[in-house]
Amino acid sequence: MKAEIITIGDEILIGQIVDTNSAFIAKELNNIGVSVYQITSVQDDKTHILKAFEAAEANVDIVIITGGLGPTKDDITKTTLAQYFEDTLVYDEAVMNNIKYLWKHFVKQPLLQVNIDQSLVLSKATALMNKSGSAPGMWIEKNNTIFISLPGVPYEMKGLMNDEVLPRISEKFERPYILHKTLLTYGLGESVIAERIKDWETALPESIKLAYLPNLGRVRLRLSSTGFDKTAITEGVDAQIEALLPLIHDIFVGFEEQSSIEQIIGNQLVKLGKTLSVAESCTGGKIAENITAYDGASAYFKGGIVAYATETKIEVLKVDPKLIAKHSVVSAEVAEAMAQNVKSVFNSDYGIATTGNAGPSKGDSEAEIGTVCIAIATPEGVFSQKFNFGKQRLRVVQKAVTMAFTLFQKEIFKK
Numbered sequence: 251m252k253a254e255i256i257t258i259g260d261e262i263l264i265g266q267i268v269d270t271n272s273a274f275i276a277k278e279l280n281n282i283g284v285s286v287y288q289i290t291s292v293q294d295d296k297t298h299i300l301k302a303f304e305a306a307e308a309n310v311d312i313v314i315i316t317g318g319l320g321p322t323k324d325d326i327t328k329t330t331l332a333q334y335f336e337d338t339l340v341y342d343e344a345v346m347n348n349i350k351y352l353w354k355h356f357v358k359q360p361l362l363q364v365n366i367d368q369s370l371v372l373s374k375a376t377a378l379m380n381k382s383g384s385a386p387g388m389w390i391e392k393n394n395t396i397f398i399s400l401p402g403v404p405y406e407m408k409g410l411m412n413d414e415v416l417p418r419i420s421e422k423f424e425r426p427y428i429l430h431k432t433l434l435t436y437g438l439g440e441s442v443i444a445e446r447i448k449d450w451e452t453a454l455p456e457s458i459k460l461a462y463l464p465n466l467g468r469v470r471l472r473l474s475s476t477g478f479d480k481t482a483i484t485e486g487v488d489a490q491i492e493a494l495l496p497l498i499h500d501i502f503v504g505f506e507e508q509s510s511i512e513q514i515i516g517n518q519l520v521k522l523g524k525t526l527s528v529a530e531s532c533t534g535g536k537i538a539e540n541i542t543a544y545d546g547a548s549a550y551f552k553g554g555i556v557a558y559a560t561e562t563k564i565e566v567l568k569v570d571p572k573l574i575a576k577h578s579v580v581s582a583e584v585a586e587a588m589a590q591n592v593k594s595v596f597n598s599d600y601g602i603a604t605t606g607n608a609g610p611s612k613g614d615s616e617a618e619i620g621t622v623c624i625a626i627a628t629p630e631g632v633f634s635q636k637f638n639f640g641k642q643r644l645r646v647v648q649k650a651v652t653m654a655f656t657l658f659q660k661e662i663f664k665k
Contacts, residue, residue, distance in 0.1 A: 251425050252287040253279055254306040258299060258317035258327050259402060262291050271316045271407055278411055283425030284312065285476070294318060299330045307395045312419065317402030319385040321364035328388075331399060332372055335390060339370040342377045345386045352384060375399075378414040382406045387414060396422075427480040431487050432463075432472040432506035435498055436656040440464040443471070447497050450490075457483075458490055466645060467652035470506060471498075503659060511655050512540050518662050519550035524599040524629075526658075528554040529567055529592035531579075532606035532622055536651045552596035557588065563605075567591045580605050580615035582634040585625035589634075593627045600662070601627035602654050608646040622650045626661055 255272045262269050269291065276286045287310050292298045299318075306313040318327030332339055346369035353361050368384040371377045378387030378398075385401040387410045398415055400407045419425075435443065440462050444451070451460055457477070463470035473490060475483045495502060504514045519526060528537045538554035541547050555566060560579050563569040569587045577583040585603045593601030606622030607615055615621075619641050625634035635657065639649040 251284050251312070251423055252310040253284050253312040253314060254287050254310045255289045256299075256302050256306060256313060256315045257289070257291045257402070258294065258315065259291075260294050262317075263293060271402065271404055274404070274408060275314055275316070275411060278416060279312075279314075279419075280428055280430070282416060282420055283428050284419065284423075285428065294324050294326060296326060296330050296333070299327070300334055303331075303334050303397070307393065307397075311395060311423075313395060313397045314415070315397065315399045316407055319368075319399065319401045321362075321368055321384070327399060328370065328372075331388070331390070331397070335372060335374055335392060335397075337372045337374045340373045341369050342371045342386065343369075344379065345369040345371065345377050348379055348381070348386075349384045378410050380406055380410055381413070382409050389414075389418065426476050426478050427483055428474070428476045429480075429483050429487055430472055430474050431491060432470050433491070433494070433498070434503050434506055434511060435469045435471065435501040436467065436503055436511065436652065436659070437501045438469070440469050443469055443498065443501070447494065450494055450497060454490060455486065458487060466648045467656070468511075510544075511659060513544055515655065515659055515662065516541070516544060516547060516550055518659075519600075520546075522662065524662070525550050525552050525596075526600045526602065527552040527592045527596035527598040529588040529601065529603040530554060530556050531558055531563070531588070531604055532608045533604045533647055533650050533654070534558065536647065537602060537604070537654055540651065540655075552598040555592055555595070563588065567595070578615045578617055580607055580617035580621055580623060582623050582625070582636055585623035585634045586627070586632045589625035589627035590632050599629055600658070601625075601632075602658055603627070604650055604654055606646070606650060608650075609641055609643045620646050622646065622653075624650065624654050624657060626658055628661060 255275050257269050257272055261267045272289045279286055290302050292302045318325045349369055365384055371386060371388055372390060375388040375390040378389055380386050383401055383406040388399040390397045400410050457475055459474045461472040473487050475487050477483050503511050530537055535556045541551050557563045557567050564571050567588055568591050569584060573583055573587055585605050588603035589601040603625045607617050607619050609619040620638045622639055623634055623636050625632060639646040
């Protein structure tokens, strides 16, 4: 069973917004056994959209369309669908009642004609009720292909996917079982890992595929298998993972489907009954942002200080200015002082600190661009490491964040 996702809107093609809708839809379809054959983005142009519909119908069983259902003149998806299906638009009373309810209880403004026109749907379509907005979804069938039109607003699209689309697809089709198991590794690059596990990879059965997903200091290894015998697929993948783990035991930190490294760290801190605080310079608060992205972080994360300027390190973190003068603001000594002092400020058990030159200029230090010092303060003391992550600013910052988590994860799992 194959699907294509078509996103409509110039804003995607000019880079004004990032297409997160397709990623969500693809993942949810995969979870119920529907493989995504292709993702297509098209302009707000009727001819272009019609060609995309025609091509999708020839290739897949399900076409999911997002965008272009708003009340303004540039939203042309609904009228283009009517042309493609040789259909007319009719008022749907249930949709109109939903719009009236939303306006009465939430919008609290007079209904305009453009809002009323949102209740127009194709006469051949089944309207999918949008509980979060005025634009309904539509389910239309043609020549054994299902077209599903959804609004482009992410939270509206997600609501319709969960409430209407996924249950309908699950009920209508017999679908294979698709299994992905993704192993998280930290500390080695893609090519080094590939060399290490090449014999294991060569011996993989044809029914199981391996993909390398590298990203600045972390590599995900994804094993995938598809079929109608769920037990056989699960046992086959698990057997291969059991053979793989001894080969990567020193860099393996968990399974992506279960948790991220930030969650793994959080779980371990809760288990130990310990707390963490962070002092960030070159990483600009990204370590704290990653930690607090998960529910329950308040149980172990005390807080953070973004001490970006040298004077902030001195005035807020109380780093000795003589230490900075002697060793430079980008140094192991200053990183260690930051980690120890933030631990003291927040009265936490552990402290993480970063200081470095992410570029493009050297700033307050003569250290080479790409130089980053990371320190970990523990209940027993403090240690640090110095790295050079290259000259691309975003790469330097992300690799620093990744390495900080890697060093900290190794430290707390000694316990």
